[in-house]
Amino acid sequence: MFEAHTRRGRLLLQLVLTLLAIPFLLPLVWMVQGSLAGQGWKNYTDILALPELPLFFRNSVIIAVLTIAVVYLCTMLAAYGFAKLHIRGREVFFWLLLACLTLPEVVLITPLFTTTLQLGFYNTYWAVVLPLAALQVPFAVLLARTFVAGIPDELMEAARMDGASTARTFWSVILPLTRPIGAAIIVLTLISAWNAYLLPLVFLLDSSSQTITILPQFFVGQFSNDQTKVLAGAAIAAIPEIVAYLCLQRLFERGLAAGAIK
Known part of the structure; x- marks a missing residue:
């Protein structure tokens, strides 16, 4: 970690961090400003008054919770096995798992679509949950294995x-x-599951099963392409992720730091 022991060093470090944060903050500022354009806060009240909004939120919450549960369980078991158990060929299996990181989501759409049809999962939550979890597990195992390996064997x-x-x-x-x-892992998986767009769009056929990420398309049709309400909907959809990160911020930062450095 970078440490500054002098006042000048701390000011310089703060300046550098601020400059690095600006490119990521500007889109958020523009989104909030755009959502308040025109009718102001009425844009938010119109969105909150939509009867479909609680349904979209419910679907996103269910998919996110199921994905987090699957990823957490599989990741911790795999990290425990790779780091502490004497399994024949475990390094081979570990690198095969990491090879899955090279597969982009869009390349897997066709085989996933065929598989979900054969298993009868199409138009169900599991058609989205299982692929999302499978895409998240390799990177999560990479982080967790290093962390688990640092636990003393004496325990x-x-x-x-x-x-x-x-x-x-x-x-x-x-x-x-x-x-x-x-x-x-929970925060990273939540962000991935909550922001998933392609998989729900392809595998969830009914509008009643769609997630919060489909809202911009819904708003375009509902409000005749009123971009202020589209931005207001995007701001509302981002609130659960922000709250989750703030609640788990300290553990999140400790986990990433410990998982990245052995």
């Missing part, structure tokens, strides 16, 4: 001496100590 040996099984050690020793990286 696991002590658990075994007390008669704990492998599963019990995972539940009682590993999971409590991986809260920081778990928080980072």
Whole structure:
């Protein structure tokens, strides 16, 4: 981590960080300003008065929660196995898993579409949840494995001496100590699942099952391409992500820092 021990160094570091943050803040500022143009706060009240809005939010929440649960469980189990268990060929399996990071989402649409039809998942939440989780797991395992590898082996040996099984050690020793990286995985998965656009658009046929990311298209038709209400809807849709990050900020930063450095 960068540390500044003098007043001049701290001011310089603050200036550099501010300049780096400006390109990311400007789109948010323009979005809020655009959402308040025209009728002002009435743009937000019109959006909140839509009868379809709670349904879209509910669908996004269900998909996000299911995706987080699948990713968290698979990631922690995989990280535990890759970091602490003596599995034959585990490095081969680990690098095969990382190879999945090279596959873009759009390339997988056709095989995923065929698979969901054959399994009967089409137009269900699982048609979106399982692909989203599969795309998120490799990077999450990459972070979590480094974190789990940093847990002292003496703790696991002590658990075994007390008669704990492998599963019990995972539940009682590993999971409590991986809260920081778990928080980072939850936030990253939430952002990915909440902002998913292509998969819900392709795999969710009924309008009643659509997610919050489809709202801009809905607003274009509902309000005759009123961009102020489109921007207001985008601002409302971003609130859950902001709240989740603020609640888990400290654990998120600790998890990323520990997961990136062994």
